[in-house]
Amino acid sequence: MKRIVLFLATNIAVMLVMTVILSMLGVNHYLTAKGLTLGALAVFSLVVGFTGSIFSLLISKPMAKWSTGARVIDNPASSTEFWLVNTVKTLSQRAGIAMPEVAVYNGEPNAFATGAFKNSALVAVSTGLLESMTKEEVEAVLGHEVAHIANGDMVTMTLIQGVVNTFVVFLSRIAAYAVDSFLSKNDENHTPGLGFHIASFVFQILFGIGASLIVAWFSRQREFRADAGAAKLLGDRQPMINALARLGGMAPGELPQSMAAVGISDKPGWAELFSTHPPMAQRIAALQQLK
Template sequence: MKRIVLFLVTNVAVMLVLSLTASLLGVNRFLTSNGLNLGMLLVFAALMGFGGAFISLLMSKTIAKWSTGARVITQPANATERWLVDTVAAQAQRAGIGMPEVAVYEGEPNAFATGATRNSSLVAVSTGLLQSMTQEEVEAVLAHEVAHIANGDMVTLTLIQGVVNTFVIFLARIVGYFVDSMLRKNDEESSGPGIGYMVTVIVCEILFGILASIIVAWFSRQREYRADRGAARIIGRPQPMIAALRRLGGLAEGELPKNMAAFGISGKGALALFSSHPPIESRIAALQGQ
């Protein structure tokens, strides 16, 4: 419940900020008496599409800590925490990135990385993963997350999300205006968009949003293959990553908040097209074939 409330509150706050910004800039007045101002609509769509994606990216570390209850290791309390910090430090140096914050959170086996830049990031592992894997397997999972950071995957996925969001908002309003115009073409007394515009925009945003989710999920799956290969390079061989994936395949994975699911070590979607992660078997086969 805490995760759901936090997710909703954050998204409402982001939308309010973006709506206020659009109003102050005047780009929300793309519907004019002369028709649809496409230039202004594109600016509005880009502001809402990219704005939401980048605000979420900038807040990603804070939201991750709040939503998972992750505790950043500032002073290692035991040998395991000391090993985690030292391992991530060595991997970050090999990958050529700044030292990420290292955190541990209570939960079923999973891990994630997030952060706005390569030099301001967070790597977190669950207690379930630490208890279920060997040290070599945990090292491979950490390397996978460090590879995500080194590859700039958080920014890449944010840019892709911003692009598809922009097109969803832009196209939905064009279709909405066209449908509304057709419905009102014989009504000379009415002016401005009617109910047909609002209903069509809502329906189109849902439909186009589904298509956009498929595109973003496809890119997310490609990131996972790259991060697996990156982990193998950081460690120096693919076997530990293969072993970690095999172990994950036999475990009940821990669920991450929706806004962070794409950055976990594993994840499943209701359908393959919407899954942020490829099947474990495909990832193992890709590593074995490299």
């Protein structure tokens, strides 16, 4: 909770500083003449930027169950399910978090962890992962997912997404006002119209692409941390290295697009900079360098 409050406070402080600086540069006077103040725009941007991200986080667990068809193991029906539940229980105790729900879903090799809160999360593995990996490798994957939960990665990514969304909304409208003003410089009574809305839409797309690069970079960093976390929970980095090597030789099971970043692996994007997961070779190399 302390980290969340600090993160939000930092974002609000940055927005306030930016608002003050732009006001000192005379932008606020210009916007006021056009019918909008920086303060109002900053508040609007914060609300729009965070509302969707926070709502998505709050419904992440039920949506994950619904979209993947994951079945929560309430009463283990086989030795494999019994082992899965006990393994997650042991790992979560080592990580100092409450026991997550454990689920299995039909699909190609993959696994994920999700949930709005550290002590009420969900860890799910696919049938393809269970069938294609050894128990030691599956345990490493489970350790990776538990590390994500212990690190608070779901909340962190939501906050980062909210921050970049806020700046995309804020800056796209500032830029749109500038373009609209330039196009109507000979009309002193001009107010924002179709040109502003078109420019705002275009800038939101362009800034959104830049924001995606930032979010993807943070996502890749958390994968390295979760790999290291799994090695720490298991007391040995080799099982995680073996698991990654195995996954690297298989096509990862597809997750819904909204969940792509939470899987143990993912298909690389058309450019590595947009990928939510680092290449397996880099993840293995990072583990090998651990002391």
